[in-house]
Amino acid sequence: MSGTGHLDTNPADRARLLASATAYAAGRRTYVVGAVSDVVAANAGRLDAAVRETLADAIRPAADAGDSIDAPAWTRALAALETAAPDDLDGLDGNAVDLRILLHCAFRHDMGGGAGLWTRLLEDPTVLDGQWRAIAARDLYEAGYAPQDAPEPPIQHLEPLGDADDPAWGEVYLKLVGGAE
Known part of the structure; x- marks a missing residue:
């Protein structure tokens, strides 16, 4: 699985997947941080204002922590959430590998x-x-x-x-x- 991927989800499930994956990835100091933050950033415009703010609140402590490994990725995702232009497309788009990692993170969080x-x-x-x-x-x-x-x-x-x-x-x-x- 490589290249660009698409996960067909409704807005509520999209928000839940991103929130669960973000909660799982925060503070992990592994490759999952980059994968999850990249998908969040790529899809920020598909989220309504309340979901963007909830994700930003969850990401802000990790971005502000100054961790040399995690902070740059979370800072990029936070910037995308704060400046996202509205995008009315459905689902989640991103690198196919990052989407798979996002699903694993969300699943592990939800178990x-x-x-x-x-x-x-x-x-x-x-x-x-x-x-x-x-x-x-x-x-x-x-x-x-x-x-x-x-x-x-x-x-x-x-x-x-x-x-x-x-x-x-x-x-x-x-x-x-x-x-x-």
């Missing part, structure tokens, strides 16, 4: 919370590719969200770390495993 967004995204088989599904299934499996006697994820994994016993995430896991082939 253990509400599964509704991920249940909706999994209804469209074209939104989340097979590699993403396999990795997300592994993450749920290792966190203990796989239902009893469910198949193991199709990629290398560790043993489950417990039994999270959340039926909503169990359903997401089963959809991921069934869609990973």
Whole structure:
């Protein structure tokens, strides 16, 4: 997966994905900061003023922290949010790899919370590719969200770390495993 990508989402899901990914990436000091901040910056004009302000509030502490690794990326995203010209296009655009990383960050942030967004995204088989599904299934499996006697994820994994016993995430896991082939 390379080049430019597009993730077809409605405005509410777009805002939620960006907020969850930003919350996960803030302070990580890894490549995810650059990927998430680039997608935020590229799509700032597609967000309404309230969503831009919420994201800016979440990003500002990381941009102001002066961290030589994270601050430049967050500063660029913050500038884009503050100066974005309105853009009425749908979905999220960006580098295909950055979009995949953004989805992983949002998913990891949301694990253990509400599964509704991920249940909706999994209804469209074209939104989340097979590699993403396999990795997300592994993450749920290792966190203990796989239902009893469910198949193991199709990629290398560790043993489950417990039994999270959340039926909503169990359903997401089963959809991921069934869609990973």
